[in-house]
Amino acid sequence: MKKKSVLLGSVILMGLSTALAGCGGNNNNNNNAASSSKPASAAPAASAAAGTSAAPAGEDTNISGKVTFLTNRTDMIGKEYDEYVKRFNEKYPNIKIEFEASQTDYNQQMKVRMASGELPDLMFIPTIPNSDLPKYFAPLDDLGLNDQITFKDFKSYEGKLYGITSGNSTSGIVYNKKAYAAAGITELPKTWDEFLAACEKLKAKGIIPLASNFKDKWPINNWVYDAPRIIENKADFPNDKLNTDTPFTMDNGYGKSFSLLRELNEKGYLEKDINSTNWEQSKKDVASGKFAAYFLGNWVINQVIGAGAAAEDIGFYPLPTDNSGELRAALSPDFFYAVNKDSKNMDATKAFLKWMLTESGYEDFAGFISPIKGKESALPQLKEFQSTGVVLQEGTPDNAQVIDIQNKAQIDLPAIAQEFVLAKNPESVFDKWNKAWAKARKEVLGQ
Known part of the structure; x- marks a missing residue:
C-alpha cells in the first residue's frame, strides 16, 4: 500500500494527504483518520450551493479572535482557502484565520507538538487512544451537532465528543458511461446476477469489465475490508475474529467476498493477465473506455476524470454483492477535526469548525460524502450513488x-485474497491462515 511549518494568513482545512496522488488504500477496515492512506483526489470546484448564510438564531457573529489551523492540504493555499476565509468573514468579520501548513508526516508532527504542548487551535487527531483525547482536546458537544454528524462515537470518551470527521468515503463501481452504453447496458445492476450479465455484455464488446490492478494488491482492499461486512450486513464483522479460531470460512463474509472476486477472474471479467497490471495506465484505460470500471472508493472518480474522461461520462453506483436487490455500501471517515483544550480563542475556533462542517462546501471540493447525516452531495457521481437508495453502513473502530x-x-x-483467487483449492488457503490465526490468538489472549 502507498499512500506539510509555515504560518500563512489564510484559512484552513483538511482532507486526504495530497502526497498520495498515486495509489493507496486502507490498511484496516476503519483507518484512524489521521493515518488515512486513501489516495488523494484531484478535487473539483467547491459547490456553488455552499454560499454564506445568515447566522442561526442565538449564534453570536460578533465573536472575535485569531484561529490557527494546522492542515496537510497545502494544495489549497492561496486558492480555495482564501475563498473560504472571505466567505467565513462575511458571517464572522472579527475572526482572523491563520493557516499552518504541515510539510511533514502529519501524524508524527502532531505527536511531537502534543508532547511539547505547542498545539494550534484547530487540528486533526493523530493516532492516540481515545482515553487520551481529554488530555489535549476540548469537548465539542456544545456545537449542537451531535444528532447530525456521522461517526459520533469514533472520537468520543466517557460520553463526550472530542473529534468530528471532516468527510466520509464509500466504495462502489466507478464506471465509464460510454463503455456501458456501447455494451447496451441501459440499467445499472441491482443484483449480483445483473452485474455479471453486464460484465458479459462488456466482454462481448471487447471491453474489459473491471480493472482490478490485482498484482498491486492495495487496489483489492475494498474486497477485503468493505465487501465482507456489507455481505454480513454487520459493521462490526471484522472484529468478530476475536471470538473464533476459524475467522476465514467459505460461508462467511470473507469467503463470500473473495469468491465474488474469484468468479470475476474465472469468467474473464478482469484484466487478461491479472499478474501484470499498471495502476497509472488503468486510470487512462477507464477514462478512455478500454476498461469499463473499478470497484474502488469514490476518491478515484476525480483521478479518472483527471486522466482524460469528461466528468459527465463517469458514474458511480453501489456494487451488488448478492441477489436480494438491497444495496449496501461501507462508509468510512477521513481525518477528524479537534480543538485544542488550551486554545485562547475557543469560541472563535469552534465557530470556524462548525462553519467548516456545515457551510464551507469542503466535502464537495474534496470529493467526500458530507459528515452531516442526510446531506445530499453536490457532486453528480455521489448524487447518482445516493439516488439508488443505498444504505450506508458506518464502520466501527478496530478492536x-x-x-x-x-x-x-x-x-x-x-x-490472502490474492492467494485465494489464484489457488486451485481456495479452502486450503483459509485452512492455512486459520491455523496461523488460532496460534496467535492463543498467545495474545492466553487461552
Missing part, C-alpha cells in the same frame, strides 16, 4: 486485540 492477533499471525488480508 485492539484483533489487530494484535492479526499482526502476530502476519495476517495480510489483501495478500
Whole structure:
C-alpha cells in the first residue's frame, strides 16, 4: 500500500494527504483518520450551493479572535482557502484565520507538538487512544451537532465528543458511461446476477469489465475490508475474529467476498493477465473506455476524470454483492477535526469548525460524502450513488486485540485474497491462515 511549518494568513482545512496522488488504500477496515492512506483526489470546484448564510438564531457573529489551523492540504493555499476565509468573514468579520501548513508526516508532527504542548487551535487527531483525547482536546458537544454528524462515537470518551470527521468515503463501481452504453447496458445492476450479465455484455464488446490492478494488491482492499461486512450486513464483522479460531470460512463474509472476486477472474471479467497490471495506465484505460470500471472508493472518480474522461461520462453506483436487490455500501471517515483544550480563542475556533462542517462546501471540493447525516452531495457521481437508495453502513473502530492477533499471525488480508483467487483449492488457503490465526490468538489472549 502507498499512500506539510509555515504560518500563512489564510484559512484552513483538511482532507486526504495530497502526497498520495498515486495509489493507496486502507490498511484496516476503519483507518484512524489521521493515518488515512486513501489516495488523494484531484478535487473539483467547491459547490456553488455552499454560499454564506445568515447566522442561526442565538449564534453570536460578533465573536472575535485569531484561529490557527494546522492542515496537510497545502494544495489549497492561496486558492480555495482564501475563498473560504472571505466567505467565513462575511458571517464572522472579527475572526482572523491563520493557516499552518504541515510539510511533514502529519501524524508524527502532531505527536511531537502534543508532547511539547505547542498545539494550534484547530487540528486533526493523530493516532492516540481515545482515553487520551481529554488530555489535549476540548469537548465539542456544545456545537449542537451531535444528532447530525456521522461517526459520533469514533472520537468520543466517557460520553463526550472530542473529534468530528471532516468527510466520509464509500466504495462502489466507478464506471465509464460510454463503455456501458456501447455494451447496451441501459440499467445499472441491482443484483449480483445483473452485474455479471453486464460484465458479459462488456466482454462481448471487447471491453474489459473491471480493472482490478490485482498484482498491486492495495487496489483489492475494498474486497477485503468493505465487501465482507456489507455481505454480513454487520459493521462490526471484522472484529468478530476475536471470538473464533476459524475467522476465514467459505460461508462467511470473507469467503463470500473473495469468491465474488474469484468468479470475476474465472469468467474473464478482469484484466487478461491479472499478474501484470499498471495502476497509472488503468486510470487512462477507464477514462478512455478500454476498461469499463473499478470497484474502488469514490476518491478515484476525480483521478479518472483527471486522466482524460469528461466528468459527465463517469458514474458511480453501489456494487451488488448478492441477489436480494438491497444495496449496501461501507462508509468510512477521513481525518477528524479537534480543538485544542488550551486554545485562547475557543469560541472563535469552534465557530470556524462548525462553519467548516456545515457551510464551507469542503466535502464537495474534496470529493467526500458530507459528515452531516442526510446531506445530499453536490457532486453528480455521489448524487447518482445516493439516488439508488443505498444504505450506508458506518464502520466501527478496530478492536485492539484483533489487530494484535492479526499482526502476530502476519495476517495480510489483501495478500490472502490474492492467494485465494489464484489457488486451485481456495479452502486450503483459509485452512492455512486459520491455523496461523488460532496460534496467535492463543498467545495474545492466553487461552
